[in-house]
Amino acid sequence: MKKFAVGPKLAAAVLALFVVGCAKEPPPPPPAPAPVAAPAPAPTSQIIPGSAEDLRVNVGDTVHFEYNQYSVLDADKATLQRQAAWLAKYPGIKVTVEGNADERGTREYNIALGAKRANAVKEYLVSLGVSSARIDTVSYGKEKPICSESTESCWAQNRRGVTVIASGANS
Amino acid sequence: MRKFASVLIALAAMALSQPASAALQVDVNQGNIQPLPIAIPDFVAPAAADAAAGQNIAKVVRADLERSGLFKPLDPKSYIDQISNINVAPNFQNWRVITAQGLVTGQVAMQPDGRLRVDFRLWDVYGESQMLGLQYFTQPTNWRRIAHMVSDAIYQRITGEKGYFDTRIVFIAEAGPPLKRVKRLAIMDEDGANPSFLTNSYLVLTPRFNPTAQMIAYMSYITGKPRVTLFDLETGRSEKLGDFPTMTFSPRFSPDGNLVAMTLETAGNSDVYVMDLRTRKSTRLTYDPAIDTAPSFSPDGKQIVFESDRGGSQQLYVMNADGSNQHRISFGEGKNGTPVWSPRGDLIAFTKQAGGQFGIAVMHPDGSGERILSNGWEDEGPTWAPNGRVLMFTRTIRGGRGSQIWSVDVTGRNLRRVATPGDASDPAWSPLIQ
Numbered sequence: 001m002k003k004f005a006v007g008p009k010l011a012a013a014v015l016a017l018f019v020v021g022c023a024k025e026p027p028p029p030p031p032a033p034a035p036v037a038a039p040a041p042a043p044t045s046q047i048i049p050g051s052a053e054d055l056r057v058n059v060g061d062t063v064h065f066e067y068n069q070y071s072v073l074d075a076d077k078a079t080l081q082r083q084a085a086w087l088a089k090y091p092g093i094k095v096t097v098e099g100n101a102d103e104r105g106t107r108e109y110n111i112a113l114g115a116k117r118a119n120a121v122k123e124y125l126v127s128l129g130v131s132s133a134r135i136d137t138v139s140y141g142k143e144k145p146i147c148s149e150s151t152e153s154c155w156a157q158n159r160r161g162v163t164v165i166a167s168g169a170n171s
Numbered sequence: 172m173r174k175f176a177s178v179l180i181a182l183a184a185m186a187l188s189q190p191a192s193a194a195l196q197v198d199v200n201q202g203n204i205q206p207l208p209i210a211i212p213d214f215v216a217p218a219a220a221d222a223a224a225g226q227n228i229a230k231v232v233r234a235d236l237e238r239s240g241l242f243k244p245l246d247p248k249s250y251i252d253q254i255s256n257i258n259v260a261p262n263f264q265n266w267r268v269i270t271a272q273g274l275v276t277g278q279v280a281m282q283p284d285g286r287l288r289v290d291f292r293l294w295d296v297y298g299e300s301q302m303l304g305l306q307y308f309t310q311p312t313n314w315r316r317i318a319h320m321v322s323d324a325i326y327q328r329i330t331g332e333k334g335y336f337d338t339r340i341v342f343i344a345e346a347g348p349p350l351k352r353v354k355r356l357a358i359m360d361e362d363g364a365n366p367s368f369l370t371n372s373y374l375v376l377t378p379r380f381n382p383t384a385q386m387i388a389y390m391s392y393i394t395g396k397p398r399v400t401l402f403d404l405e406t407g408r409s410e411k412l413g414d415f416p417t418m419t420f421s422p423r424f425s426p427d428g429n430l431v432a433m434t435l436e437t438a439g440n441s442d443v444y445v446m447d448l449r450t451r452k453s454t455r456l457t458y459d460p461a462i463d464t465a466p467s468f469s470p471d472g473k474q475i476v477f478e479s480d481r482g483g484s485q486q487l488y489v490m491n492a493d494g495s496n497q498h499r500i501s502f503g504e505g506k507n508g509t510p511v512w513s514p515r516g517d518l519i520a521f522t523k524q525a526g527g528q529f530g531i532a533v534m535h536p537d538g539s540g541e542r543i544l545s546n547g548w549e550d551e552g553p554t555w556a557p558n559g560r561v562l563m564f565t566r567t568i569r570g571g572r573g574s575q576i577w578s579v580d581v582t583g584r585n586l587r588r589v590a591t592p593g594d595a596s597d598p599a600w601s602p603l604i605q
Contacts, residue, residue, distance in 0.1 A: 070439075106522050106552070107377060107597070108420060108421040108508070108509060109462060109508050109509075111390075111397075111441075112434065112436065112441035112464050116462070119438055119439025139418060143376070145349070145350060150569045150570045
């Protein structure tokens, strides 16, 4: 693993997080694109460190929220701690946190709620030492669902904050 | 971009007989009315070349009046008489036999200067008298607008209320699978005719007309940073409104068209602002850490209704246009949002969420007299016809199976789907076209 300069406190935190990270089931990867011709999909071991895929697969890009709430859940704090550590490791990367809501709200209200969720994720990352200048936010309200059934399980998946790379990724 | 050439209306001295004492009328305020049987034969065309125009205009008038729920246009196959000359009184007996209470006769004639002349008369079949006679001159391509103006004149003469057929709807045209929805700004006539797309395939939401129906304010994601944007129908150009560092959304014009009320999000918190389009200066109106959004002006411009969850759940609030005197007006069941003030001023329409359902409801501006007009899995976002008698709204089908535009009378009657080219949402009704 590449060496990087961190204070002892943060290094300890990172170490602790890796333990948590291993115990926790990683979020399911998004469905693969339809197979085109020959080349087999790259095995996970070939994920480029500091890439969008690294963030999505190895760190975890998504946290979830309770109905009509925007506080970061205890269960998701480990994911955000991994994100903060990863961002510390790749200081050239800037991210956008996308706030999303389920369909059970009116359009404008959900846009406002998504903004509160994105901001809550941002504030948590900032509290872990990530510069606020590296984190932008955007709300999609209920416009970008990842699950279209009208069920509690789908709504829970759609109530989410997703950290995506805005610039500076390795590729 | 503007398609409508000017239309000349002559309130001609066309009366063959004295106007009737208004025997033929529809009281639109009754809870349960019988649609008025009316006969609208194809408009007479003395020149064979104009026959199609005469048929088309009559067809659009029949469809307009039927759609209102207040009229029952009779099947032309049932007519006993043919109209061949609109300048002689009809044989009323033969129209009574087929149960017609109203009769519209009309004529189209191309003029030497290339304009189309359209005349029509509205008859009270039982009173045996003419109620209305009007004459229009226009470009032949404008025939649909003339038809809607004829419908508006008939509607107004019989109901005493202004019509709403000569209007347009701006809306969001939706396409694609539920998880990859494409949403485009689109516009169409009130009856669904002449649809056209105004933007390409990026996310846009919540369009609203200005009072002249020449400008549309909407929320655009085109830059990746969602902002309130203005679309000029004359030039076809879009322009970001203001230079805000963070998200702006839910725009709504003031009744004089000089202001846009909207929401500005800062560090996650949404508050209501007003921007003056002449000076481009913005003024903050709400200061609550809760969600404040979805502002809508009263027709006199002196007050704004908006939604806020500052009391713990999403509810309707009213404030003065300068932000003073903010007070809650909705105290009924459930959550209430997306308020829109009626152009008549007497009612506020909104989305009600209660019992697992989303419906459209109205209440008086003081919060009294709440009435539910529609109930669905997800009915939301009402918009008023310019006469304050009809509403359109978005109906989303459960399970990601798309969105449709529906309309309902303010009495709760005449709930029906509005024709759109494909899935559609977020309708906004224009004022009467000038």
